[in-house]
Amino acid sequence: MARMKFLCDAERCIECNGCVTACKNENEVPWGVNRRRVVTINDGVVGAEKSISVACMHCSDAPCMAVCPVDCFYRTDDGVVLHDKDLCIGCGYCFYACPFGAPQFPQAGAFGLRGKMDKCTFCAGGPETDRSATEFQKYGRNRLSEGKLPACAEMCSTKALLGGDGDVIADIYRERVLRRGKGSEVWGWGTAYGPGNPGAKPPAQQQQPAGQKS
Amino acid sequence: MRKALLLLIAAFGLAACGEREQVIEPVSEKRYQGKRDSKPWDNESPVVELRGGKWTKGNQASWEEQIKIRQLAQHEHKRIYQ
Numbered sequence: 001m002a003r004m005k006f007l008c009d010a011e012r013c014i015e016c017n018g019c020v021t022a023c024k025n026e027n028e029v030p031w032g033v034n035r036r037r038v039v040t041i042n043d044g045v046v047g048a049e050k051s052i053s054v055a056c057m058h059c060s061d062a063p064c065m066a067v068c069p070v071d072c073f074y075r076t077d078d079g080v081v082l083h084d085k086d087l088c089i090g091c092g093y094c095f096y097a098c099p100f101g102a103p104q105f106p107q108a109g110a111f112g113l114r115g116k117m118d119k120c121t122f123c124a125g126g127p128e129t130d131r132s133a134t135e136f137q138k139y140g141r142n143r144l145s146e147g148k149l150p151a152c153a154e155m156c157s158t159k160a161l162l163g164g165d166g167d168v169i170a171d172i173y174r175e176r177v178l179r180r181g182k183g184s185e186v187w188g189w190g191t192a193y194g195p196g197n198p199g200a201k202p203p204a205q206q207q208q209p210a211g212q213k214s
Numbered sequence: 215m216r217k218a219l220l221l222l223i224a225a226f227g228l229a230a231c232g233e234r235e236q237v238i239e240p241v242s243e244k245r246y247q248g249k250r251d252s253k254p255w256d257n258e259s260p261v262v263e264l265r266g267g268k269w270t271k272g273n274q275a276s277w278e279e280q281i282k283i284r285q286l287a288q289h290e291h292k293r294i295y296q
Contacts, residue, residue: 084248086248086249128249144254148284179291
């Protein structure tokens with residue numbers, strides 16, 4: 001059984017915001033709501049600037065799900081964390097619980113009334129009839145039911161953002177790191193594989209000639 | 215009388231000082247009472263124009279197989295060097 005996850009390769013992300021645009025366009029996300037955004041650290045510092053694309057990470061043990069007072073969250077068989085907007089009361093607890101700032105709240109009216117929570121659905125829609133107009137209006141496009149992956153990952157020009165089964169995309173990332181010829185010093189390696197051996201180097205026999213580096 | 219009144223006030227006033235043990239509740243998804251979502255593989259595979267995958271309706275394994283092919287398409291080393 002697949003466990004759908006995102007993985008962003010900070011060595012490749014060029015902060016083009018193509019993923020943000022793809023998400024906005026594909027799901028017709030309203031003004032003021034960003035299901036996905038690109039975060040940059042050390043902006044402008046030569047050699048130290050890194051960007052990653054962040055959205056809901058579809059946590060295996062999701063804190064939003066734990067704190068929701070109306071229990072509007074559920075997890076699909078593919079490990080995607082979704083919610084029912086008919087149950088959501090827009091309290092904002094999930095926003096405080098989420099370490100990634102994924103839950104978004106549309107603001108409407110002169111007094112900034114907070115609407116129901118909106119977040120990345122891994123392009124899996126919601127608990128409405130698949131591919132229906134209602135589902136699209138409430139949750140956006142259901143690409144998984146069309147046999148596709150999230151638009152952000154599929155649109156990524158440098159393939160920095162990978163989406164899919166955690167095992168599959170981790171394998172892609174691991175092979176990419178080995179081909180680069182860089183190992184544990186690569187930003188994100190520890191995140192993906194744990195800080196077990198900080199000085200570890202990738203196996204020498206798997207390193208590729210310089211001409212084939214990505 | 216005054217002493218009793220003070221004791222009564224103190225008893226009520228300190229009632230909030232007690233600390234209830236905080237325990238982690240079971241995962242919320244088990245308490246989810248909303249609409250049931252359908253499975254992606256229970257849909258027909260889309261028409262050619264939509265460029266989606268092909269699978270047998272209702273067959274989870276065939277859907278997973280084609281979505282895995284889609285995932286591996288993100289691996290440019292496989293696409294380019296093989």
